[in-house]
Amino acid sequence: SSFASQTYTARAAGFANDLAVQLLKLMDRKKTNLSIAADVTSKAELLQLADLLGPYICVFKTHIDILDDYDSSVPEALTALAEKHDFLIFEDRKFADIGSTVKAQYQSGVYKIASWAHITNAHPIPGEGIVHGLKEVGLPLKRGLLLLAEMSSKGTLAQGKYSMDTLAMAARNRDFVFGFIGQRRLPLDEPEKEDFLYLTPGVSMAQSGDSLGQQYRSPEQVVLESGCDVIIVGRAIYGAADPVAEAKKYQEAGWNAYLQRTRR
Ligand code: S5P
Numbered sequence: 355s356s357f358a359s360q361t362y363t364a365r366a367a368g369f370a371n372d373l374a375v376q377l378l379k380l381m382d383r384k385k386t387n388l389s390i391a392a393d394v395t396s397k398a399e400l401l402q403l404a405d406l407l408g409p410y411i412c413v414f415k416t417h418i419d420i421l422d423d424y425d426s427s428v429p430e431a432l433t434a435l436a437e438k439h440d441f442l443i444f445e446d447r448k449f450a451d452i453g454s455t456v457k458a459q460y461q462s463g464v465y466k467i468a469s470w471a472h473i474t475n476a477h478p479i480p481g482e483g484i485v486h487g488l489k490e491v492g493l494p495l496k497r498g499l500l501l502l503a504e505m506s507s508k509g510t511l512a513q514g515k516y517s518m519d520t521l522a523m524a525a526r527n528r529d530f531v532f533g534f535i536g537q538r539r540l541p542l543d544e545p546e547k548e549d550f551l552y553l554t555p556g557v558s559m560a561q562s563g564d565s566l567g568q569q570y571r572s573p574e575q576v577v578l579e580s581g582c583d584v585i586i587v588g589r590a591i592y593g594a595a596d597p598v599a600e601a602k603k604y605q606e607a608g609w610n611a612y613l614q615r616t617r618r
Contacts, residue, residue, distance in 0.1 A: 356400075357549045358539060358581040359525025362387075362617050364478060368549040373472055373498035374532035377442055377551070381412045387577065387608045388601065389413035391446070391555060391588030397428050403592055404432060405440045408439025410601045412551070413473070415586060419466050429470035436472075444553075445471035448502065452480055461491045466551060468495055468503060475500040475535055478520045481519040489530040499527075503536040504554025525575075527541060537571075539581035555586035559607065564589075574587050577611035584608075 357365060366378040381387050390405045400421065404414050414436065418424065436443050445467045449456040456476065460468045467474055468491045476484050478501050488499055503520040505512050512520075521540050524531040525548055533551030534540075558570035570590075576582045578586050585608045587601075596602040 453483035552582040573607040
């Protein structure tokens with residue numbers, strides 16, 4: 355598509371959400387379209403990953419509720435590391451309730467996600483109220499939202515019309531929604547009217563899946579063939595003997611695929 359053939363920086367002007375503009379520019383500046391899915395259960399491990407891998411990533415993705423020893427020092431330390439290494443924090447919360455409830459879940463509770471996560475995400479399943487509820491909290495804080503248009507897992511119900519309706523929901527809320535969790539740029543065959551960012555999990559160069567339905571593709575398949583923008587890599591990096599060496603490999607593979615895609 356026409357957007358996928360442009361550089362991240364060139365595309366920044368087409369986004370209404372400030373955070374998307376920030377992310378697009380930071381990717382070209384750091385030469386990385388790699389996001390780490392830091393699915394570890396202790397705060398020491400989480401912060402160590404952020405500090406070690408920070409130089410090679412554009413987005414640090416968390417599941418903050420899997421930490422056994424969470425306390426409010428964690429978001430503080432993560433924020434400092436985000437500034438030190440120039441990356442954005444994405445809490446992969448996958449909100450999925452009515453607008454009024456997700457608003458409270460985003461703002462309040464133990465984690466107070468809106469106060470520290472630049473990016474979070476939501477399932478479109480409840481209807482557009484979920485976006486409006488999250489927006490009331492997130493927009494004044496200059497946050498951004500991703501909608502789950504597709505999933506990487508086997509048998510996912512998020513496909514076909516559901517994914518296309520998700521695209522339409524995002525298009526009506528471009529001030530806050532700047533992209534998707536998805537497996538390919540949508541729509542595939544029409545010229546796109548509006549640009550969105552696609553962040554794609556289910557990436558590994560070594561495995562084809564796990565025992566619980568996860569399905570993996572390579573950085574080339576994701577960025578070059580499917581036109582997605584950010585590769586999200588979890589166990590293939592933090593589970594390796596040398597996570598830094600592995601992160602460098604994925605950064606290079608993702609970046610080369612992007613260079614090939616944008617070559618004129
Ligand atoms: O469709 C999806 C959406 C997400 S956000 N499939 C996914 O796997 N994820 C997340 O990406 C998942 O919650 C996990 O944090 C990460 C994939 O981890 P990996 O270890 O399989 O790379």
